[in-house]
Amino acid sequence: MGRGFNLLELTIIIAMLSILLLMAIPSFDAITSRIKIKRLASELNSFLVQAKSEAVTRNQKLYAHFSFNSTSSVSSGSWYIQLTDSASSTGNQLLYFSGTPFSEIEVSHSYNPAYITFDQVRGRPNGGTINFYFVNDTVNKLRAVMANPPGRIKICATSGDAYDYPPCS
Template sequence: MTRGFTLLELLITVLVLSILIVAAAPSFSSVTETVKMQRLAGELNGFLIQAKSESVNRNQDLWVHFSMEKNTVQSTGEWTVWLKPTEDLSGETLLVLSGKPFRDVSFSHNYTGERISFESVRGRPSRGTIYLFPNGTSNDRLLIKLSSPPGRIKVCGESSAQYGYDAC
C-alpha cells in the first residue's frame, strides 16, 4: 500500500485554499488602510506634541512648516513637515516628518502661510486643522485639530468615530 496524495487531491486542496485567499484579500486591504491611517495620525500627533514641548523647553517661538499650500490635497506621499525656529524655511531643522511611508493616505491642512506657530511660554499652537483620509475616499477623514487658547492637539473622526478615534 503506497502512502501519499494523488494529484487530484492536491489540486482540490490548492483550489480550496485559493478561493479562501481571494475571499480574504479585501479584508486585508481594509486592515492595511486602517493601520496606515492610525500610524500617520499617531506620528503627526506626536510630532505636534513634541513641537509644543520643544517650544516651551527652549522658551522660544517655533514653527511647523508644510511643504504644500493651504487646502492642497497631497495623495502621493510627496510631502514633508519640518519644525524650525524661524518663520521661513531658513535656519536649522529641529524635526522632520516625511510622507513617503504614507503614499496611500491623502494629507491636507488649512494653515495660511503653510505653517503652524507655537508660542514660547505655554506652547500654544495657532488654530487650524490637518486632514487625513485614505486615497479615493474623503468620507473617512481623520482630523488633527489644534485649538488656541487652550492649546489642545486632538485627533478625531470628522463625522463619526474613525480608525479607533472618537468623533470630533
C-alpha cells in the same frame, strides 16, 4: 486499496485553498490601510506634541512649516513638515516629519501662511486643522485639531467613528 491522496484529490484541495486565500487577501489590504492611517495620526500627534515641548524648552517661538499651502492637498507622499526657529522655512531645522511612508493618503491643512506657530511660554499652537484620508475612501476622514486656547492637540473623525477615533465635536 491504496493509501494517501491521489492526483485528483490533491488538485481539488489545492484549488479550494487557493479560493480561500483569494477571499482573504482583500481583508489583509483593509487591515494594512487601517494601520497606515492610524500610524499617520499617531506620528503626526507625536510630532506636534514634541514641537510644543521644544518651544517651551527653548523658550522660543517655533514654526512648523508645511511643504504645501492651504489651498492644495497632497497624496503622493512627497510632503513634509519641518519645525524651525524662524517664520521662514529656511530657518534652523529642529524637527522633520516626512510624509513619504504615507503615500495614498490625502493630506490638507487650514494654515495660511503655511505654518503652525508654537508659543514659547506654554507651547500653544495657533488654531487650525490638518485633514487626512485615503484617496479611495473620502468618507472616513481624520482631522488633527489644534485649539488655542487651551493649546490642546486632538485627533478625531470628521464623520462618525472612523478608525477608532471619536467624532469631532
